[in-house]
Amino acid sequence: MRDFGDSVRLPGRLMLATGLIGFGLVSLYFHHPVDGLQPFDAPPPGVWLNGAVLLLGGAGLAWSRTARPAALALWGLLTALLFVHAPGLAATPRDAVRWVSALEVLGLLSAAMLVAAPGRDDLKLAARMAVGLMLIVFGAVHWMYVDAIAGLIPDWMPGRALWPWITGAANIAAGLALVSGVLARTASALVGAMFASWIVLVHLPRLLAAPGDRSEWVAGALAFALTGVAWTVHGALTRSGEDLQPSVR
Incomplete structure (x- = not known):
């Protein structure tokens, strides 16, 4: 079965790099x-x-020759966080x-591990499970x-009260697919596309409306x-969606 992304190489590493560069720039600019x-006041x-580290690690991820050492450095930082x-x-x-924040770090860590050690089947399994849980x-x-999520939806979009239920269901369905391994590759591609759509539909308009708001820059970078996390997992999985196969042959 062909899934979304089979015919196109999804830019998972580059999207991940862009987000991490954004984190680093926001941290340095706003001190x-x-x-x-x-989760601390350093x-x-x-x-x-x-x-x-976030800025340089993200920049390193963007270049294939430095992607693995950059991912290793990020692996260390994200583990500490x-x-x-x-x-x-x-x-x-x-x-x-708190759980959402911690699981975001876990998701970023999972993607960094996949870039740092792309051939490790145990890490593929761990990343699939971790991102699925996230x-x-x-x-x-x-x-x-529901109300807080609906408040993020642009006014021009119809059915604002329904979107938290729809996006929540999409996240849960994708998470269950990753944990079970059933259609995991399709799910990781599609949920990444959903995250990418939010950049244009939600975060860019909010940034344009409040360019000095640090939290909006963080949300956009996130x-x-x-998106990079989901598409990095997609790229690491076999076409069947089961990264357990090599270990049971």
Whole structure:
């Protein structure tokens, strides 16, 4: 079965790189940790260091010759950030916002691992499961905070109250496909296309309306990064969507 993206090479690594470069630039320009990605108030040297690693790591990902070493550096940074999220999650395990932020880091880490070690079947499986879990939680949060998600939908789009339910269902369906391995390649391509559409439909208009708002720049960079995560997973999977096959032959 041909899926979306079979005939076109999806630019997962480049979208991921663009998002990470955006994070780095926002952090350095505003002298502030990336909201959600970095759950702490670091002193200026720490903000500059994290921003520089994100910026240079993203730039390195964009060039094929430096993609793997850049991904390794990002692997280290994102692993550290994931551990930084752990105390907050333990203290407030029912805080959906904390879980979303931590899972975003996990998704970015998964994509970095796939770029750093593209031939590792165990990492492909781990990334597929991690990104699938991330998407399922995203979908659940869309359903939990319908009004907040609807508030992000442009006024000109009909059925604003329905879109949180639709996008939530799309996230959950894609997450279940990735976790199960059934149509995982198709699902990762399509959910990435959904994230990419938000750049144009949601984030660009909001940025144009409030160009000085740091949170809008972070949200726009995140949309690029999540598109890159989904399409990087798509590129790593076999055409059947089952990356377990090489280990059971």
